[in-house]
Amino acid sequence: MSLKGKRILIAKPGLDGHDVGAKVIAMALRDAGAEIIYTGLRKAPEAIARVAVEEDMDAVGLSILTGSHKELASDTIRCLADLGADDMPVFVGGTIPAQDVQDLKQAGVRDVFTAAVTMDEVVAAIDRAIGNPESGQ
Numbered sequence: 001m002s003l004k005g006k007r008i009l010i011a012k013p014g015l016d017g018h019d020v021g022a023k024v025i026a027m028a029l030r031d032a033g034a035e036i037i038y039t040g041l042r043k044a045p046e047a048i049a050r051v052a053v054e055e056d057m058d059a060v061g062l063s064i065l066t067g068s069h070k071e072l073a074s075d076t077i078r079c080l081a082d083l084g085a086d087d088m089p090v091f092v093g094g095t096i097p098a099q100d101v102q103d104l105k106q107a108g109v110r111d112v113f114t115a116a117v118t119m120d121e122v123v124a125a126i127d128r129a130i131g132n133p134e135s136g137q
Contacts, residue, residue, distance in 0.1 A: 003123065004033035006130055009057045011039040011048040013064060013072040021115075022063035025093060028119040029061075029126065045072060049079030052088060058130045059110075064094040070103055077108040089129045093122070
């Protein structure tokens with residue numbers, strides 16, 4: 001499995017100041033061959049969407065630990081759509097209660113990753129979602 005040639009934005013929306021998980025995911029995706037852009041902490045959904053479009057990303061990963069995951073993910077997806085990128089896959093990781101996963105998916109989130117998911121599972125899910133030609137998709 002390889003994400004070679006794919007561009008993935010990792011972002012920390014909202015007021016959350018904890019980014020170790022986002023950096024771990026970024027490194028795992030980089031090790032799988034992806035080019036990663038990490039926005040840093042406390043970015044607005046509008047800024048995340050703008051960077052994703054301007055940098056021609058293949059997917060967006062949001063790391064959210066504050067409990068505002070439904071709002072922040074929905075806002076980011078709306079902002080991407082406003083910029084004509086409504087087909088860009090958005091993934092959410094962090095402290096996500098099981099009862100919120102379906103709401104996130106209904107809002108347009110492609111997949112949700114919690115601490116129980118392995119790095120290999122994250123890479124495989126993203127590889128499938130972005131239709132990497134090298135993976136047979």
